[in-house]
Structures are given as C-alpha cells and as structure tokens.
C-alpha cells in the first residue's frame with residue numbers, strides 16, 4: 001500500500017464517526033478520489049482546515065485495493081479562495097463548480113486541464129461583472145474535457161455544417177447538439193435555440209478573449225445559462241442542486 005502525494009480540490013466532505021471525515025477530492029494527477037480522514041475533526045488535528053470544501057490542499061493518500069475507501073493521512077491547505085467567502089453569489093458559484101466536479105467526473109479518471117480550469121475560475125469568481133460568463137466557460141470546459149460537448153457547428157445527427165446566420169436552431173439534447181433541417185424531425189428532446197444563443201455559445205466556447213467583450217445582452221447569457229443547465233442535467237440524470245442558486 002504505497003502513499004501518494006497529490007494536489008487536490010475538496011469538492012465534498014461529510015462527517016463520519018465522532019472525529020473523522022470522508023472527503024471527495026478532485027486531484028490534478030489522480031482524478032476524483034474519496035478518502036477517509038481519521039481524526040480530522042479533532043481540535044488539534046494536523047489536517048485541520050485541509051479538508052474544507054473548496055480548499056486546494058496538498059494531500060497524502062494511502063490507496064486501498066478493491067472497493068475500500070482510500071485513507072487520507074495528511075492534508076494541508078495551500079489555497080482557499082478567500083473572495084468566495086465574501087459574498088453569497090460567488091460562494092454559490094463555487095459550490096456549483098464543486099458539484100460538477102464531484103458528480104460529473106468518474107473516480108480515478110484524471111483531467112489535469114479541467115483541474116487547472118477549476119482553479120482559475122475559482123480565483124476570479126469574486127469579480128462580479130464576468131462571474132456568470134466564467135461559470136459558463138467552466139461548464140463548457142467540463143463538457144469538452146469529459147467528452148460530453150454538444151455539437152455547435154455541425155449537425156449532431158448527420159454531420160452537415162449548420163450556418164449560424166439563421167434565426168432559430170433545433171438542439172437535440174439526447175442526440176448531442178444542434179440539428180440540421182433534415183434531421184430535426186423524429187429526434188427526441190429537441191429544444192429551440194435562437195441564433196443569438198447559438199452565436200453566444202460559440203463565442204463562450206472559443207479560446208482567446210472574445211468572451212470577455214461586453215457585447216452580449218443579458219438575455220443571450222440567460223438563454224445560454226438555460227441551455228447549458230439542460231445539457232448538464234441531461235448528463236447527470238437530474239438537475240444540479242446548486243443550479244437554481246446561480247444568477248442568470
């Protein structure tokens with residue numbers, strides 16, 4: 001049973017027994033892990049604070065074979081995202097990011113780029129003007145990294161190019177993205193996206209800095225919020241608990 005040291009973001013934590021915790025940590029190198037931290041709630045525990053929700057911690061883990069929980073033997077917080085604790089909107093957005101990492105990823109399936117994207121997002125959630133765009137960009141990064149990204153440029157069913165000039169588009173939640181005029185009939189769970197919503201989604205999903213430009217109306221961001229919420233709910237099989245707490 002070898003000890004492994006890794007950097008991880010605590011995405012869920014619950015109390016067990018009298019003084020212990022079970023923490024779910026999205027680590028950079030090992031992916032999501034869940035570990036028992038014995039005595040972590042004792043007053044003078046060396047792990048004090050190292051397993052707080054939304055802390056980035058340097059943790060040491062003893063990996064147990066089979067289905068047994070791993071053991072967390074050390075946890076020292078190295079980053080705490082103080083601005084998240086200063087207003088509720090930032091904190092709720094932070095909890096939403098933790099929920100996505102906890103519930104959309106698989107155990108022991110590392111995604112270092114997603115880990116890095118989560119940290120960059122959490123560091124800037126305190127800045128109100130771009131907060132909702134940063135959350136949307138993070139959701140898109142999640143979907144891309146986990147292979148769940150809906151098609152935005154070509155038909156999800158036949159692959160034909162779909163030009164963004166139109167007024168409205170069919171979006172197949174179950175098919176996995178936009179649908180051309182030939183494919184929309186007969187597909188299950190088809191929603192309608194306005195042209196503005198699709199164009200906004202494409203900009204938010206692009207590299208570079210165009211997503212920061214203040215040219216989207218709040219209506220466009222609100223419909224992107226609704227669309228991505230529906231996509232993520234579809235993949236989770238339920239609505240994320242923190243979704244209703246995000247401002248549009």
Ligand SMILES: [Zn+2]
Pocket residue numbers: 155156157158159160179180181182183
């Ligand atoms: Zn098609």
